[in-house]
Amino acid sequence: MKTVYSPLHAGHGGQMELVAGAIVPGFEKPSRAEIIRGRVESEKLGPILTPVSHPLAAAARVHRQDYLDFLPTVWPLWEASGKSGSAIPFTWPTRGLRGDVRPKTIDALLGYYSFDGGASFVKGTWEAIKSSYDVAMTAAGIVKAGERAAFALCRPPGHHAGAAFMGGYCYINNAAVAAQWFRDQGAARVSILDVDYHHGNGTQEIFYRRGDVQVLNLHGDPMTEYPFFLGHADERGAGEGEGFNQNYPMPFGTSWERWSEALDDACGKLLAYAPDVVAVSLGVDTFEKDPISQFKLKSADYPKIGKRIAALGLPTLFVMEGGYAVDEIGINAVGVLTGFES
Ligand code: 6XA
Ligand code: ZN
Numbered sequence: 001m002k003t004v005y006s007p008l009h010a011g012h013g014g015q016m017e018l019v020a021g022a023i024v025p026g027f028e029k030p031s032r033a034e035i036i037r038g039r040v041e042s043e044k045l046g047p048i049l050t051p052v053s054h055p056l057a058a059a060a061r062v063h064r065q066d067y068l069d070f071l072p073t074v075w076p077l078w079e080a081s082g083k084s085g086s087a088i089p090f091t092w093p094t095r096g097l098r099g100d101v102r103p104k105t106i107d108a109l110l111g112y113y114s115f116d117g118g119a120s121f122v123k124g125t126w127e128a129i130k131s132s133y134d135v136a137m138t139a140a141g142i143v144k145a146g147e148r149a150a151f152a153l154c155r156p157p158g159h160h161a162g163a164a165f166m167g168g169y170c171y172i173n174n175a176a177v178a179a180q181w182f183r184d185q186g187a188a189r190v191s192i193l194d195v196d197y198h199h200g201n202g203t204q205e206i207f208y209r210r211g212d213v214q215v216l217n218l219h220g221d222p223m224t225e226y227p228f229f230l231g232h233a234d235e236r237g238a239g240e241g242e243g244f245n246q247n248y249p250m251p252f253g254t255s256w257e258r259w260s261e262a263l264d265d266a267c268g269k270l271l272a273y274a275p276d277v278v279a280v281s282l283g284v285d286t287f288e289k290d291p292i293s294q295f296k297l298k299s300a301d302y303p304k305i306g307k308r309i310a311a312l313g314l315p316t317l318f319v320m321e322g323g324y325a326v327d328e329i330g331i332n333a334v335g336v337l338t339g340f341e342s
Contacts, residue, residue: 001149001337003040003048004139008131009033009155011124016086018117019292026120027292027324028169033155036320039330045151045337051134052141059133059172061180062206064164066102070113071129071171074121077106087121089114115201116227119166125156129171132156136174140181140317143277149316151337152178157321159200159281160227168198168227175281175319176206179213187276191216193266195305196283196321197293199231203281204245211240214273216266218259220294221249244273252294256301259286263308270312277315284323284332291324302332306339316340 010030017026040048056068078087089110093099103112132154139152158175160168179190191214192207194200199219207213215237222231237245246269248262270278284302286295309316318337323329 001046001151001341002139002142002147003037003045003151003153004051004135004142005033005037005048005153006051006131006135008124009128012122012128012156013124015120015122015125016088017120018088026169028156028322029326030155031326032323032329033153033320035326035330036153036333039334040151040153043334043338045334045341049138051131051138054134054137056133058137058181058184059177061184062163062173062176063161067113067164070109072126074106074110075123075126077109078121081106088117090117113165115162115165115167118168119171128156132158132174133172133177136178136319137181139319140178143315143317144182144185149318149340151318152320154320157283158202158319159194159196159321160198160202162202162205165202167202169322170202173202173206175279175321176203178317178319179207179279182277182279183212188212189214189273189275190277190279191270191273191275192279192281193270193309194218194281194321195263195286196281197285197290197295198226198283198322199247199249200281201227201230204230204235207241208237208245209239209241211244214244214270214275216246216270218248218250218262218266221251223249224252225294250295253296255296256298256304259295259297260304260308263305267308267312275314277317278309278312279317279319280309281321282318282333282336283321284329284336287323287325287328287332289325289328293324299328299331299335302335303339303342306336307342310340
């Protein structure tokens with residue numbers, strides 16, 4: 001399996017986030033992607049390719065143009081306003097406030113285009129976001145060209161990003177962009193299977209009223225887990241999308257036995273939908289030692305995930321999302337891919 005990777009991700013480093021009442025270095029850090037790349041090499045998964053630069057037209061198919069135009073301006077506006085450190089929003093247009101009026105200053109715009117303070121900017125953040133998009137698009141092209149599967153080693157991740165908002169370490173929704181691109185290239189139906197520990201609220205928002213992209217999501221129950229405000233089992237899609245969104249919220253402590261039942265059910269629904277191609281939002285923060293998550297999957301479980309996905313018999317694009325136990329992130333992420341290939 002080919003991997004697509006860009007070193008430009010590393011410019012998005014040293015950013016800060018709010019955890020348990022303190023501003024601390026982000027868990028979503030450059031070493032994550034470097035360790036996965038190292039494991040791709042040592043496991044001889046296949047060649048590692050540099051992405052081809054793509055215009056943002058494919059991103060504009062799922063994101064609002066004003067949001068995409070905003071992202072490259074964040075750091076310049078932040079610096080021009082005399083600030084240093086990480087650009088982090090602190091005010092959001094929630095219930096009772098105006099979300100329909102685009103404000104003018106950088107602090108206000110950061111809040112306008114986000115749902116939390118978890119997607120901060122440093123100097124190299126935009127270049128990293130763009131490279132992550134290029135990685136996803138290049139890997140999607142490899143699958144479209146006829147390869148059974150490809151691995152988009154995206155960083156930053158994407159599944160929390162919606163049409164016009166960032167959050168949860170995510171800016172451009174790489175899996176959603178790729179799914180839409182497959183549709184635009186002629187795929188009749190596309191499925192997105194999100195196995196990250198956190199609900200992919202951005203992906204769900206983007207396709208919620210669509211019957212041509214099925215979204216299946218396995219995650220920590222939002223009653224008690226981030227992102228808290230989406231991801232319940234009764235969210236089944238709306239309008240033409242009715243029945244094409246499926247959530248599998250699970251409690252803290254969930255281990256392979258229960259988690260794999262949800263995966264089997266999701267795979268059954270996926271096969272019934274009969275898509276032309278599958279995009280997997282591949283998070284490995286379901287791991288028992290993940291520092292911010294509460295599931296109990298073991299390293300030996302990840303190849304089984306890959307095997308189960310391979311049994312679908314469909315062209316498959318793996319898109320990297322979360323996973324913060326850096327010591328094992330390479331073993332677990334590449335474990336899924338080698339399991340797929342076995
Ligand atoms: C809240 C936790 C963000 C989780 C990001 C993630 N600061 N999403 O891994 O999949
Ligand atoms: Zn996650």
